[in-house]
Structure formats: structure tokens, C-alpha cells
Amino acid sequence: MSKHSVQNKAASSKAVRKSANRKGAKRLNHYSAWKYLVLVVTVILLAVSAIPTWYGDKPAIQIQYDQTPPTVEQTAQLLRSHDIEASKITTTDNQSVMVFDSENDQSVARKVLAESLSKSDQITFSYVSIAPDWMQKVGFEPIKLGLDLRGGVQFLLSVDVDQAFTEKRDSMIAEVQQYVREQKLRGVVVKPSGSNGIQIQANNPERRASVVNYVKKSYPSWQVKRSDNVSKVTPAPEEVQQFTTLTLQQNLKIMRDRIEELGITEGLVQRQGEHNIRIELPGVQDPAQAKQVIGATASLAFHEAKSPSDARTSRDFVVNDENGNPVRLNKKPVITGEHIVDARASRDEMGRGQVNISLDHAGGKIMSDFSAKHIGKPMATVYREYQANAKGESERHDKVISVATIQSQLGTQFRITGSGSIEESQQLALLLRAGSLTAPVSIVEERTIGASLGAENITNGFAALALGMGLTLTFMALWYRRLGWVANVALVSNMLCLLGLIALVPGAVLTLPGIAGLVLTVGMAVDTNVLIFERIKDKMAEGRSFAQSIDLGFDSALSTIMDANITTMITAVVLYSMGNGPIQGFALTLGLGLLTSMFTGIFASRAIINLIWGQDARRGVRV
């Protein structure tokens, strides 16, 4: 026994020497002042950013009036006459903001207010923070809540890219067949092969070569493969990839525009996976209306535009362009959007934006006839959308998106120049493709979560968090006594930092599984401290002083802590990249929780321990 303790002493004095050598003149268990500054500033900053979440947010309506808005009293009167009490109404210049206690009040108020508005007034729905104004001014916002906590509607749309591509291929076949007829290449058969390929079959090699050359020239991004007397034309993989991306972008843009028109400012539209689009509309309680808007059909047409000098006839109709200027058009379109196969933006020789349009065979023929007769005359592109209005009736919206002068006779492929910058051309190309309705969109998933269920989920989730945290704090305080309190301070600051961080990270959304992630973080965050404390206990048992044990305990636990956290981080990253709403929320809180728990568990608790027991030379202290 005595021999044993002597050995221990020798070991400990060796360790002291070693650590003194390693750290040179540095004091044991000492953090310099700037580390404390960083720690305190970070914790306070994150804690403050968590405060607005405590206040939460409320459903609101914002109205942008064209003329002088009604006074606060008038609005309140109007709402009160329908038994709604707005909790706050503010009016500035032309804008009026009303805050309500519940989504129900908001949706009733919306109907009431919509009737009282003139056409040029704009009404939008959102959530506003009810934290003190100064916090919002500094940029601290409450944590964004996911649909499962807020209530709302979620759609998953599937964009049928394959169908669109097949149509594009079919129009190509029609064109090649036309070429075969024009060149009188008898015996050449052009037919579809597979879902997106073309097969050119001919016994005469010269004739086949002629057709193949034509295809190569007209469609450079397609690949031709020869075998015996058959040539197979297939799109290059990049071509398919690009087509898919463009089709998706087009649909994303259309959906974003439509949702904006619904007045929902917090709607989320994003691509999910290869060809799906996820739409989340927080606060919307009636999926039917949203469905009508999302499912609205759009089309596009080219019309003959009349110059002001032309005589007015009964066949004219007037449509406003984007700047609100009226454009007089011939009612009968030259061709409609279903003939457009593809539209892409590019640069012309001068570096200006232009849009290349491909028509199908029939469309090309009509366009060719029309343009031959109208060289030098303007032609307008009109975007048309059929949408259900508030009363459920179908309404037509027309908009002129460009007017261009016909320079020469046009065929199946032509371009519109003078559409401005390359960005504007891209926008136009997007709309042109939109009008062509190449890719059918269908709703493959629809979820509605009632606002009451959302509120219930929040209550349940946070009740579980409070209970779990309370029990953990009690346990730690009893089990590790003094050091336990340090762990508890670290745990509480961990929670504050984590909530603050979620509020700060752009795009971070708290979901119900996310709250579960918070609860789990509480359980696992103490692990960091437990590992350290157990090591400290071990070192104390070996006969070292408290201060030495602290130093060695933190050092030896570090690699274990890193190993444990990195493996969990791997699962969090994999989960996050799966990219599905609620699960992403879980992965997010789990991942961010690991970061904050390492920060508070290692750094903050060390800082506290250094201050209190950093120079404690006692041995045999019970921890």
C-alpha cells in the first residue's frame, strides 16, 4: 500500500514537471482575459438573439394602399363590426399593418378587408414579431417555425420532365421528316426509338448521311450512333440534364410568382430531388384555394401588334405591358404557346441578350406564312393565365411580355432580339417556356396541418423540453455537486446559444422533430461534461491535486469527446442532406446542438472551473 502511494507521488510530480515544460511560463488552468471576453460576448449575443423567440410572432395583414389609407379607428371599426379585435394596428404613409391573435381572426379579417379595398391596393399576409421594436431594428427575429408547428399547407409537385422531353423529340422527328420530304430522299424512315431517341433508317448510305448531317447541323447537342443501315440519334446526357434544370427553374418561377400573387410573403418554393417542387404555405388553412392557384394553367401566344397609325377594328383588343402601357393587338393569335417546343436565352454578336425559340413543325409552317407577309411589322408575345379568383370563378389574366419587329421570314427556329440585357432575355425565355406548358405538373403530396394542431405540438414539445431539462439539471446538481453546477450553467447557456443560433442561421426552421432534437441535445450535451468530470475523478484518485486533475482531465477527455461528436455530426449531416422538411429540422438542431454543446461543455465550463478551482492545490476533494 505504502509503495503504491509513493509511486503515485512520483508519477504526479513527473506529470507536473511535464506540463510545466510543455506550457513553459504559462500558468496552470489559466485563460487570458480575451478568452473570457469572447465567451461572454458570444453567449450574450446568442442569448439576446433567442429572446424574440420567447415573445413569438402573430399572424398579420399588411395593406399597401394606392391612395390615403383609412385611419386606425376606421379600420378597427370595420373589423369590430365583424367581431374581430386586432391586437395592434399601425398606419404609416400608405401602409397599414394589423396584427391578430389567431389565424382564424386573420382569415376572417382578410375577407372583410378584401371587400373594402380598391383594385390597386395590395394585401399581403405574414407573421410579424411581437418582440420590442428595438430588437427587430437590430435584426433579431424569432425562430422560423415549420409547418408542423405553425399550421399550414404543403404541396409536393412532380414535374413530368420525361413527357416534356418526349414532346420535344416528337417535334424534332416531324422536322426531320419534313426535310426528308423536301429533299425527296425516298426510302429514308425517321421514327422514334425508346423514350427520347430517334432512329433514321435507310438502305441508301448517301441519303442517310444527308439526313444525319442535317440533324447534326440543326441539333449539335445530340449524339449520332451508326450501325449497319440504321443511325440512332440520342440526346447528350448534358442536354437532358440542362433540359431538366431549365424545366424545373421555369416551374419554380411560375409557382413563386403565383404564390406572391396570393399575398403570402413567407411561402417557400424549392426544388426537391430530381424533378419535384416543394411548396410550403405557412398559415394557410384552406388548401382548396391554394390548390386552384398552383394548378392554374398558363399559356402563351404571339399576336400581331398594331401600330398607333393603323385603323381600329372590332377585332382589336388592348393589353397592358409590364410597364402598364397599352398595346393594341389583333384578337386572333398568330400561333399559341403549344407550338413552342423550347426557348433559350443567349447572347448575340454584340453581346446583347436574345431568345432562341423552337416551334414544332405545324407552328413553324404558320409562322413562316405569317412572317412572310408581315416583314417590318411588330409582333407581340402575350402571357395568359387562367386563375380562380376569390369567388371561385375562373379569371383570365393577359400580359404583353415583349413586342418585337419581324426582320425576315421566320421558320421553326427563330430568335427575338432587342429584349434588353441577358438577364431580361433569360426571364423572357423562362416565360416563353412557361407558356409552352411543356412539362405537365401534378400534385403528388398534399398535407394540411391545422393551426390548433401546430400550437398543440409547440406546447407538447416545449413541455417535454422543460421537464427533461429540469430533471437533468437536478440530477447533475445532486450527482456531481459543485462541478454539477458548472455543468448546469454550461447546459443552460448551451440551450440559450442553440436557440439563438437557430434564430440567426438563415433558412433554419424549427420543426417538431427539431424540438425532439433539442430535447435529445440536452441529454447528450451533459455527456461532454460527464466525460471530463469522470476523468478528473480518475486523476484525483491517482493522488493528484485538484488543479492538476482539472488540467489533465480536460486534456485526456478531449479526443474522446471529439470522436463521439464527429460520428454524431456525420449522421446529422447525412440526415440534413436528405432534404425533407421536418427531418431537416431534426438534423439541424442535432448538428447545431453538437457545436454549441462543445463550445459550452469544453470552453465555457473550463472557463468557470479555472476561475473557481484553477489554483486549488487540495488533494482528495470529493467531486
Add this chain to the structure above:
Amino acid sequence: MKDLMKKNIRKIRYVTSFVSIALMVISVAFMAVRGINLGLDFTGGLVTEVQLNSDVTNHQIRDQLSDISGNLLTVTKGGEDGRWILRYPTTSHVESSQIEQQLHQLSPQVNVISNSVVGAQVGQDLVDQGGLAMLVCMLCILGYLCFRFEWRLASGSLLALLHDVVLVLGFFAATQMEFNLTVFAAILAIIGYSLNDSIIIADRIRELLVSKPNVSIEENNDNAIIATFSRTMVTSGTTLITVGALWLLGGEALAAFATAMFIGILSGTWSSISIGTVLPEWLKLESKHYLPVPVDNAP
């Protein structure tokens, strides 16, 4: 208690290992025989949760809805009085508005609390995607483990991980609880947690192998487990407490998640002590595998 444990730790490890293997076999059998009851997220279909007057019964709902759906409907009671969960498979082509209309004839007050319609293809995609995510996760962790530990030691942690996942899946197969997307998230979280436990013991084993090369592997393993035992208990304890709180108060939406986590944490603790340390012994892990100095100690 601790002395008793110290004396018998070898026996405890071997006995628990055999129990673990038996449990794994039983779990696999359950999975094979009963299969896992995949939820709407994975199968597709329609689920509506409604609040009706509290005097409406299960049979009334069934009879009322039989016109539009035949007998495809499943009705389950919700958490509160008058709350019902209605499920349809993807093949039924029922619209939620139809259901609401029909139910109005039963109860003057019909409140649709939540409603989900998922296409069959979406569900299938999610199954594929989920399987892929799990595979990627395992591979990433495998890569990390091989980098950090000698393969014999790493294989113990991996077997422990597999054990935990199989046990949780086996439990879901046995009870036919619904396996939804949040349970899937729980499984991945369990993978992380289980590794956490095994790694901490493996770290100790490595440390002992390096510092005491002359002691047998069995004894080193015993010592590593005893040295980390109080940490294992405290962390498992606090995590179980918080997950228990989630189970108790988290409501229906998180019940399955909390159940999966609870079992996963129990099994994770168990397996890290049992098969997690026994497998490296069977694979003849020796201290020479860690000599000369392991990579991470190099400058």
C-alpha cells in the same frame, strides 16, 4: 455493487453478449415474419385526423364512410375524446373534401385537424432515399472508424451499432407500431448515439492497450468497461430521462420517435458493454496492433 461488478465483469460481458445475439435473432425473425408497418410517409395514401362530437362511435364513422370507400378505411381513436384518425391506402382515390362532407351528416361539428395525401411514387422514392441515406451514413462512419481505430476494435463498435438498429426495427416489427419518417430520423440518431457509447469504451481500450501492453486483452477490456462505467450510466441516464420526458409529454406526434429512441439508447448502452467488446477479443485484438505509437499521437 461496484465490487460485485468488478469481480464478475468478464462473466457479465459474455452472458450479455449471448443475450444480445439471441435478441438479434429474435428481432430478425420478427422482421421476416411480420414485416415493418410502414407509415403513410413511405407507403403513400391518405390520413385525416378529425375532431367530431364526442358521442360518435367507430362503427358510425365506418358505416357513414362505406359509401365512398368500401372497406378500405381504417379508423383509429386519437388522443382526445372525439378525435379520430382515418386512413386510406393509395388505391382508394378518396378526396378529403368527400370525407368531410360525409362526416357532417354524423356530427354537426367537423374539424379537420390535419390531412395528408401522399402519392405512392413519393413514398417509394422516400424508401429508396432513406435506405441510401442509411447506407451513406454507415459508410461514412465506417470510414471514420477505420481511420481512428484498428479494424478489429472498430468492428466491435460496428456490430454494436448493427445490433441496436436491428433491435429497434425488431421492436417495431413485433409491436406493428407505425414506422414513419420521424422514426427513421430516430434510427439515424440511434446510430450516432450507439457509436458514441462504443467509441468511448473503445478509446479506453486503445489507451490501455498502449499503456499496458503486457496485460491480456480480456483484462484490458474489463478494466476499460469498469473505468467508463459510471460515465456510461450517467449519460445513458440523463438521455433516458430526457427521452422519457419526450415520451410522457411530447404528444402523439413524437410518441413513436421517443419509443424508438428509448429502446435505442437502452440497447446502445447494453451492446457497448457486451458484444462491442467481445467481438474484438474473438478477432484476436492484441496490444501489438497498437504498437508502435498510433497515428493520432504522431506530431
